Amino acid sequence: MISKTVVNKVPKKDKKQALLDSALALFVDQGFHATSTASIAKKAGVATGTLFHHFASKDALLNHLFMAVKLEFAEDISQGILTRGQTGKDLKSDAEHLWQHAIDWALQNPIKQRFFLQYSMSSEVDATIREQAMNSVLHFVVVLIEKGQQQGIIADFPIPLMLANCHGQYLAAIRYFTDHPQWGDDVSQRQASFELFWRSMKVD
Amino acid sequence: MISKTVVNKVPKKDKKQALLDSALALFVDQGFHATSTASIAKKAGVATGTLFHHFASKDALLNHLFMAVKLEFAEDISQGILTRGQTGKDLKSDAEHLWQHAIDWALQNPIKQRFFLQYSMSSEVDATIREQAMNSVLHFVVVLIEKGQQQGIIADFPIPLMLANCHGQYLAAIRYFTDHPQWGDDVSQRQASFELFWRSMKVD
Amino acid sequence: MISKTVVNKVPKKDKKQALLDSALALFVDQGFHATSTASIAKKAGVATGTLFHHFASKDALLNHLFMAVKLEFAEDISQGILTRGQTGKDLKSDAEHLWQHAIDWALQNPIKQRFFLQYSMSSEVDATIREQAMNSVLHFVVVLIEKGQQQGIIADFPIPLMLANCHGQYLAAIRYFTDHPQWGDDVSQRQASFELFWRSMKVD
Amino acid sequence: MISKTVVNKVPKKDKKQALLDSALALFVDQGFHATSTASIAKKAGVATGTLFHHFASKDALLNHLFMAVKLEFAEDISQGILTRGQTGKDLKSDAEHLWQHAIDWALQNPIKQRFFLQYSMSSEVDATIREQAMNSVLHFVVVLIEKGQQQGIIADFPIPLMLANCHGQYLAAIRYFTDHPQWGDDVSQRQASFELFWRSMKVD
DNA sequence: GATGAATGAGTCTTCATTCAT
DNA sequence: CATGAATGAAGACTCATTCAT
Missing domain, CATH: 1.10.357.10 (Tetracycline Repressor, domain 2)
Known part of the structure; x- marks a missing residue:
């Protein structure tokens, strides 16, 4: 119980940053339009909705x-x-x-x-x-x-x-x-x- | 009926050129992906299918x-x-x-x-x-x-x-x-x- | 070849009417918001895109x-x-x-x-x-x-x-x-x- | 710390009532489906999750x-x-x-x-x-x-x-x-x- | 009780392309 | 050559709901 907090603790902002990182890589690789929001989320390891939680x-x-x-x-x-x-x-x-x-x-x-x-x-x-x-x-x-x-x-x-x-x-x-x-x-x-x-x- | 052929006759290549002209204007204005083939055809005054006769x-x-x-x-x-x-x-x-x-x-x-x-x-x-x-x-x-x-x-x-x-x-x-x-x-x-x-x- | 035209001939407007019929039944049954455009098209026996070809x-x-x-x-x-x-x-x-x-x-x-x-x-x-x-x-x-x-x-x-x-x-x-x-x-x-x-x- | 409890204390049921009030206004204004639970919560000044504490x-x-x-x-x-x-x-x-x-x-x-x-x-x-x-x-x-x-x-x-x-x-x-x-x-x-x-x- | 980040199934809509006429 | 109705896969975005804190 005690360690759980420590172990599961995910650094805040991690998901937002992960999304930015994935987007950078994919936009460069495939271009903006050829990159789907779903693929960005997937590469970042988050749900599709999460992207829209952080970016309008x-x-x-x-x-x-x-x-x-x-x-x-x-x-x-x-x-x-x-x-x-x-x-x-x-x-x-x-x-x-x-x-x-x-x-x-x-x-x-x-x-x-x-x-x-x-x-x-x-x-x-x-x-x-x-x-x-x-x-x-x-x-x-x-x-x-x-x-x-x-x-x-x-x-x-x-x-x-x-x-x-x-x-x-x-x-x-x-x-x-x-x-x-x-x-x-x-x-x-x-x-x-x-x-x-x-x-x-x-x-x- | 006879004159119709003459009157409506469009100089050859006209449609192809019209498509290129329309595409140029629209691509510059809206970008490639934001421009639909339908809109190009419409602006050129031809049917959607016609575009694909002239370009693969x-x-x-x-x-x-x-x-x-x-x-x-x-x-x-x-x-x-x-x-x-x-x-x-x-x-x-x-x-x-x-x-x-x-x-x-x-x-x-x-x-x-x-x-x-x-x-x-x-x-x-x-x-x-x-x-x-x-x-x-x-x-x-x-x-x-x-x-x-x-x-x-x-x-x-x-x-x-x-x-x-x-x-x-x-x-x-x-x-x-x-x-x-x-x-x-x-x-x-x-x-x-x-x-x-x-x-x-x-x-x- | 001759009969083909006759046999395959689908009365014009059929698809549009089919869409209206399906929509009527589904809207009444499930309400407007609970009815997806996909389900309307499916019930009408047409592709999803067809609905938007006939209705904006x-x-x-x-x-x-x-x-x-x-x-x-x-x-x-x-x-x-x-x-x-x-x-x-x-x-x-x-x-x-x-x-x-x-x-x-x-x-x-x-x-x-x-x-x-x-x-x-x-x-x-x-x-x-x-x-x-x-x-x-x-x-x-x-x-x-x-x-x-x-x-x-x-x-x-x-x-x-x-x-x-x-x-x-x-x-x-x-x-x-x-x-x-x-x-x-x-x-x-x-x-x-x-x-x-x-x-x-x-x-x- | 002591006063904080007193100062911030919101009369019980206030949030539930606030949710009902907001919902009434929004449902009338935009219709049921067009109103998101998030918008109801926002207008009521509570978190999205709070709505689901009070209503299933x-x-x-x-x-x-x-x-x-x-x-x-x-x-x-x-x-x-x-x-x-x-x-x-x-x-x-x-x-x-x-x-x-x-x-x-x-x-x-x-x-x-x-x-x-x-x-x-x-x-x-x-x-x-x-x-x-x-x-x-x-x-x-x-x-x-x-x-x-x-x-x-x-x-x-x-x-x-x-x-x-x-x-x-x-x-x-x-x-x-x-x-x-x-x-x-x-x-x-x-x-x-x-x-x-x-x-x-x-x-x- | 309260919070709000996270979820992911589901929605409407677009669009390049095909093909029967 | 030309047409335009039809296609259906794919996309961006929404949203009720959950749950760890």
């Missing part, structure tokens, strides 16, 4: 998932920035750290990375959610660009345009490295990918 | 459409290249023409442009079709890059990486200009978008 | 059914009026014919009668449909009351009130006779039911 | 509610009879009092009145409960009719038939007055509704 709808689940993954990414990146020493001294080196860290994250979280690729521009995710998530993530880049422009290191193009361009180059890079996994560890290729990015931003 | 399945229709739009784009771009005078003299000016022409096409074909954005990376289109279409379009760019590298004008990074990067920047640009239509006619912004692209490619 | 929704099916039954009733009653000889001479006898005919119809169409009882006031049927149907049926009664009031035979109360009262008495009568089937053929009871009705309407 | 099932709740409302009505009517002076002297005046009082009750308790209209004949309420409730209420009427027949004032038709007829007329009247609220205070209409009823019952 299949769409709500996707939106929630999207936000969660984006935040996780943002947190990881911001940790990386903080743990470095006196940042701001050498902007290019800061930028490179950011870039490589972001790509590392993608390579180390291949499912989440594919999730980004598939849903970052998909209309299946709510436009507002997408924008919100995007801003939270791209904030680092805005800060970096503004600082660089003040220092005369980064070209003086409109920030929104540069931001869009950064995002596009980042998506292209992670797609490239996941399509060709063997090159993800190739220092020269990794270096090249950053160079392409940096050249477009820096002043001549 | 809904998927086949999407693939066909994808290929058709990509080819149309490729053709338009290649026309643009041919109609220019002695190309090859000034590589940067060639590249700029290509870039601006490609963006113009997107701005002048907004539905098709959105179609690109939504389906270029979607798993709903067959991977082989996608790749095939991609190559046909990007071929111009390969040619350009190779020539530039030989001339020592374009940086000597691996071509597949540069290609992926180009594609990413292009998608970012057309998304930017369609999200902010008022800037599509702004020469300085258009110029800036090319500059970003060109800097990343050229040697320092 | 389960609700639409109920509304359609309600209207159809009401019209059938109205038509039967109006036939009864027309086939009688010089009507209008003796108003009381006209009224009695109408009353007994209406009760006969209910006794001879027990399922449809129960359908009336259950759905005439149910909120499951669209309010507009209900009113529309009601008016078409009660029109005879309005005509009768107005004529009677002009002749000084029928009491001069507000017509809508009298109409509501008639309807209430009719529903009570058919419920009474179907709850006690053995009295439906009892002339004195049938006579009594009319007398109750007529006394309330006539002038003293 | 959703059906049991409806039956309980039906009986309670009917009894409340019966009690109110019987109070009205008792508080009048020497009843029985003038039967018609007694009947009119009964009739007007019953209609007043309906007008003053619109939700309960709608509840009657919707569930008095609905198969969702247990047939036995319905009959039981009906008898308890109509008992006054039986007494009245029998007395009237003995006195030769009321027509000598079978009592069950007259009862059913009374009920039908009553339902019609309250529906009429709630559909047209402005006439509920119109003395002549109220008088007319009684006259219709009384004429059908009295001897010529």
Whole structure:
């Protein structure tokens, strides 16, 4: 009786998290529409109704998932920035750290990375959610660009345009490295990918 | 009775084209899965069964459409290249023409442009079709890059990486200009978008 | 091949009618909500999808059914009026014919009668449909009351009130006779039911 | 800790009554099947499980509610009879009092009145409960009719038939007055509704 | 008594596809 | 070639009810 409480105790939030995990895997694997709510529940080891107890709808689940993954990414990146020493001294080196860290994250979280690729521009995710998530993530880049422009290191193009361009180059890079996994560890290729990015931003 | 045949006669291929047109509009507007074959047929003014006379399945229709739009784009771009005078003299000016022409096409074909954005990376289109279409379009760019590298004008990074990067920047640009239509006619912004692209490619 | 056409020929509208028939029986037997669309289709011998090919929704099916039954009733009653000889001479006898005919119809169409009882006031049927149907049926009664009031035979109360009262008495009568089937053929009871009705309407 | 018990103490039966109140409002508003037990609990401010502590099932709740409302009505009517002076002297005046009082009750308790209209004949309420409730209420009427027949004032038709007829007329009247609220205070209409009823019952 | 997370059978409805005409 | 009624498997979502706390 005493131990029963201990033994059967299931960590709270476990089911909700299990649902999110299953959904992530299945959405990436089969796409949103091809994944049934029943299959998500089954993979998570819960009843179909449980999904709808935690999320109002299949769409709500996707939106929630999207936000969660984006935040996780943002947190990881911001940790990386903080743990470095006196940042701001050498902007290019800061930028490179950011870039490589972001790509590392993608390579180390291949499912989440594919999730980004598939849903970052998909209309299946709510436009507002997408924008919100995007801003939270791209904030680092805005800060970096503004600082660089003040220092005369980064070209003086409109920030929104540069931001869009950064995002596009980042998506292209992670797609490239996941399509060709063997090159993800190739220092020269990794270096090249950053160079392409940096050249477009820096002043001549 | 006699005239009826004449009057009602619909030019051949009209129905097939009507189906493609309707499908394009609806797929862009509502997404692939949210668009029923019935609604496509209705918008095209034909019976539901007719769609399956012309296309083996809904998927086949999407693939066909994808290929058709990509080819149309490729053709338009290649026309643009041919109609220019002695190309090859000034590589940067060639590249700029290509870039601006490609963006113009997107701005002048907004539905098709959105179609690109939504389906270029979607798993709903067959991977082989996608790749095939991609190559046909990007071929111009390969040619350009190779020539530039030989001339020592374009940086000597691996071509597949540069290609992926180009594609990413292009998608970012057309998304930017369609999200902010008022800037599509702004020469300085258009110029800036090319500059970003060109800097990343050229040697320092 | 020749006979095939004849043999396999299924009368058009058969499936739609079969669905209506099945729905009538099941709705009366189990109630609207307790009847699944699947069971209706099954009883009608068609696929589940077929129901939705003919009716936009389960609700639409109920509304359609309600209207159809009401019209059938109205038509039967109006036939009864027309086939009688010089009507209008003796108003009381006209009224009695109408009353007994209406009760006969209910006794001879027990399922449809129960359908009336259950759905005439149910909120499951669209309010507009209900009113529309009601008016078409009660029109005879309005005509009768107005004529009677002009002749000084029928009491001069507000017509809508009298109409509501008639309807209430009719529903009570058919419920009474179907709850006690053995009295439906009892002339004195049938006579009594009319007398109750007529006394309330006539002038003293 | 001590005061907590006192402060939070909710008067017993409060929750049960709250559930009945919420159920009444929702059943009338949305119908029985369209009302979820969860919504009843929510409106009552209790947990979903609590409903099932007080009522064995959703059906049991409806039956309980039906009986309670009917009894409340019966009690109110019987109070009205008792508080009048020497009843029985003038039967018609007694009947009119009964009739007007019953209609007043309906007008003053619109939700309960709608509840009657919707569930008095609905198969969702247990047939036995319905009959039981009906008898308890109509008992006054039986007494009245029998007395009237003995006195030769009321027509000598079978009592069950007259009862059913009374009920039908009553339902019609309250529906009429709630559909047209402005006439509920119109003395002549109220008088007319009684006259219709009384004429059908009295001897010529 | 009270709670509310969990259940899973059951519901309506959609839709790509077929085929007799 | 064209039609559109028919199909039936599959899907998202609901909800009365249970039970561990």
